[in-house]
Amino acid sequence: MVFAMALPVASEGCGRVDHDGQGYVVCQVDAAHEAGLRLWQDDGNGRPLNNFNNLRKTLAPGETLDFAMNAGMFHPDYRPVGLLVIDGQERQPVNTQAGGGNFGMLPNGVFCTGGARPFQVIESRAFAAAQPECRLATQSGPMLVIDGALHPRFLVDSDSRYIRNGVGVAPDGQTAWFAISDRPVTFHEFGRLFRDGLRVRDALYLDGSISRLYAPAVNRADFGRSLGPMIGLVGTAE
Numbered sequence: 001m002v003f004a005m006a007l008p009v010a011s012e013g014c015g016r017v018d019h020d021g022q023g024y025v026v027c028q029v030d031a032a033h034e035a036g037l038r039l040w041q042d043d044g045n046g047r048p049l050n051n052f053n054n055l056r057k058t059l060a061p062g063e064t065l066d067f068a069m070n071a072g073m074f075h076p077d078y079r080p081v082g083l084l085v086i087d088g089q090e091r092q093p094v095n096t097q098a099g100g101g102n103f104g105m106l107p108n109g110v111f112c113t114g115g116a117r118p119f120q121v122i123e124s125r126a127f128a129a130a131q132p133e134c135r136l137a138t139q140s141g142p143m144l145v146i147d148g149a150l151h152p153r154f155l156v157d158s159d160s161r162y163i164r165n166g167v168g169v170a171p172d173g174q175t176a177w178f179a180i181s182d183r184p185v186t187f188h189e190f191g192r193l194f195r196d197g198l199r200v201r202d203a204l205y206l207d208g209s210i211s212r213l214y215a216p217a218v219n220r221a222d223f224g225r226s227l228g229p230m231i232g233l234v235g236t237a238e
Contacts, residue, residue: 012028012030013027014028014066014217016182016218017193019193020192020193022183022185022189023181023183024181024193025179025213025215025218025220026179027067027069027177027215028175028177029176029177031173031174034113034114036066036234037232037233038233039071039084039136039229039230039231040058040068040086041078041084041086048077048226048228049227049230051226052212052223052230055068055230062236063234063235063236063237064235065216065235066216066233066235067216067233068213068215068231069211069212069213069214070206070210070212070230071140071228071231072084072138072139072140073102073103073140073141073207074228074229075228079092079228082138082139083095083124083137083138083139085134086136087136088135094110094127094139095124096128102141102142102205102208103140103141105141106142107123107124107125107142107143107146108124108141108142109121109123109124109141109143109204110122110127110139110204111137111138111140111167111204112136113134114133114134115132115134115135117172117174119169119170119173119174119176120132121168121202121203121204122202123143124141136231138229140205140206141204141205142205143203144166144187144190144194144195144203145201145202145203147201147202148195148201150188151191153187154186155187155188156188158186158187159186161184161186162185162208163180164207164208165178165180165207165211165212165213166204166206167203167231168194168198168200168203169200169202177194178231179193179194180213187205212227
């Protein structure tokens with residue numbers, strides 16, 4: 001599947017897109033399938049899953065993994081740096097502190113599903129103040145797009161390039177797009193994919209350099225360093 005970027009992605013699933021000379025895979029989830037979106041951290045014994053193969057072993061008979069990717073930054077022991085909510089249960093509290101690294105490049109944000117709207121990306125301090133209900137939530141940083149504007153610290157001529165992944169939400173909260181670059185890109189290039197290509201008003205960076213994707217629809221099953229939290233869409237075998 002190849003999406004035309006003159007308009008937002010028009011159908012669910014994962015496909016390859018080109019934007020400003022860079023290639024990406026974009027996976028779309030609509031509100032009707034919000035319940036199929038899952039976050040994973042540990043196996044049943046509290047051990048980090050770390051990779052897509054272990055994640056797939058947790059699926060019930062008849063379930064399929066449509067796609068999955070890393071879902072935010074993590075400590076050396078694979079615990080999330082920021083908020084993690086799985087099935088309505090807070091596994092790690094929200095972190096509103098400024099600091100070094102990409103997570104601390106405020107404003108950062110939270111991706112939330114299953115609350116007042118099917119999908120939301122909310123700035124972290126606003127999230128902490130409002131305490132919205134979320135079925136799933138993951139915190140990362142920096143924000144890529146903030147109310148229709150790129151993060152103010154993104155530089156057009158930056159030489160910092162990594163394979164990057166993130167998530168953006170449609171203005172009406174009915175659609176979420178998960179994207180990962182094919183090759184190393186700058187923050188500015190990646191943010192423009194969401195703002196100008198997918199036309200979102202809010203988008204969140206998930207990570208770079210360790211970014212991985214499992215998406216059989218585009219024949220992609222990345223491997224490499226172990227991961228912390230992972231997010232993906234579960235379907236059923238036909």
